[in-house]
């Protein structure tokens with residue numbers, strides 16, 4: 177694969193360069209577009225390009241539907257109405273589509289209520305051609321996305337750097353805009369549209385107020401117009417202090433009329449430039465960011481002020497609940513404590529954006545108790561696609577399994593079956609908006625995401641935002657077939673590596689419910705011993721593992737911080753009781769003696785060491801599998817992944833050695849049989865200096 181091809185995005189899944197090996201009895205013969213006013217030009221071009229590439233022929237465009245046609249039309253066409261029930265068409269809403277084999281015409285119809293929906297239908301159809309065998313009977317598909325807002329959050333700064341970004345600099349070229357328009361914007365839009373993503377927040381939640389200057393808004397306008405044809409709305413992160421910093425007001429007190437007016441005027445200016453602007457994302461009173469609490473006001477006061485300004489234009493506010501205070505006993509409890517009393521107070525165009533776990537994007541966390549608990553306010557999940565705590569773009573970690581575990585976690589908010597997906601996608605609580613956000617892993621690296629397999633995490637996020645109940649193994653297979661290879665016998669081996677990769681990472685980094693053992697600022701390698709003078713205690717690993725001569729783990733049970741109280745029954749009791757707490761969360765909820773008997777009869781100490789070893793062994797296995805892929809994979813992709821897996825294995829061993837050697841200073845017990853002798857010395861590991869620059 178040439179460098180240019182990578183930059184062009186030809187190594188992304190939507191390039192449609194290879195066909196699935198299944199025999200397609202329904203090979204399209206012609207394309208018919210019923211389109212009076214040119215609304216479907218983009219969709220039909222995508223389809224034509226895709227089909228031509230897939231079948232390596234030139235598909236003819238015709239004006240009449242005949243045997244073997246693929247027929248694109250909006251639903252308001254009189255012919256379409258003959259074949260599909262009007263109720264069904266109405267139910268499609270804005271983004272839903274139908275792909276249906278029409279017997280009478282011996283052709284395939286792709287239709288939706290607007291151009292964006294038809295485009296989604298086109299991409300879905302192309303995906304099917306590449307990933308499964310389709311026939312007349314299977315082509316009877318209605319797809320309606322579960323979440324209304326399916327959005328990426330870029331933590332991209334105006335100077336081109338990316339907070340927690342591991343794929344090079346930002347793709348947004350603020351210096352060149354508005355005059356020069358990078359070709360990547362359009363490719364980004366296509367890739368996102370192909371998986372149903374319909375929104376993007378361009379800038380970091382640690383927001384530079386300058387994004388709201390007229391100068392920057394004009395740049396934003398250009399990006400918005402590049403993304404618009406693909407159905408992607410632009411949103412911005414805003415700094416709560418903007419009225420003071422930019423507007424010269426005395427402060428940003430949300431109760432003051434002049435502050436409200438400043439926001440109203442700013443919003444008006446934005447909509448004049450970008451009529452379909454989506455709204456604001458806000459990180460307030462969190463990690464030093466300004467917010468309404470600076471003025472004795474609440475999160476609701478702040479969010480509602482912005483919501484009122486956006487409401488006349490249909491805009492929304494995504495207000496983050498990532499708040500924690502170093503004075504608290506347990507960081508995991510704080511969002512709930514701050515936000516639950518405010519339920520019922522938020523406007524209906526506000527969503528509270530909550531990270532999947534109660535702490536911070538760890539390799540594994542139990543669900544945040546916020547899900548299901550806030551009933552009157554729409555809560556939207558925030559997932560992290562960039563691998564801040566999962567080995568950056570050096571480790572192969574397929575996050576589909578993490579996302580699925582979270583989305584299918586039962587909150588019990590309305591009895592059994594109240595999964596996170598159902599309490600947030602509108603199935604259980606019905607609010608006018610719903611949404612799900614993913615913190616992007618995209619940068620200007622040739623391969624877009626730093627690691628070829630990291631693209632799969634962007635892909636699976638989009639597919640789950642469309643349908644949170646979809647099967648992530650199937651999604652992994654889709655991605656492999658569209659991106660790497662169509663050879664059946666190797667597809668399943670690669671999918672297996674992907675499916676095991678997250679558990680492997682949990683095991684070599686933080687097994688059995690441990691969390692936040694990473695270096696306190698870079699969040700990359702292991703530093704469970706880390707003590708930093710002057711640093712917030714809740715940024716240090718020792719705050720989380722609490723290892724001592726008796727045992728290890730954070731006691732969040734009813735005898736400890738009582739974080740368990742924030743969960744619905746029966747979860748609360750299950751987590752609270754050391755005998756029923758799932759072992760994968762054991763040290764999250766309990767301080768457990770070293771000699772505690774685990775389910776398999778091992779002591780906690782032995783099991784902990786064995787888990788670290790299991791993680792390392794799994795990476796060894798994936799290295800072996802990958803080494804056999806050489807003949808099936810593009811040379812450059814093969815080599816680059818191989819190099820990364822070698823790093824991952826080295827670092828999995830680093831993680832294992834660092835953690836078991838350090839925890840041994842408390843347990844004072846030997847390593848059990850089956851655990852490889854550490855190749856490192858603890859004192860040397862403690863002196864290792866991590867070079868962040870090397871990883872960007």
Ligand SMILES: CO[C@H]1[C@H](O)[C@@H](O)[C@H](O)O[C@@H]1C(=O)O
Pocket residue numbers: 331339340381382459463498536537564
């Ligand atoms: C954007 O800031 C990030 C910060 O870099 C990160 O270490 C932490 O995970 O979370 C913050 C947040 O989510 O606001």
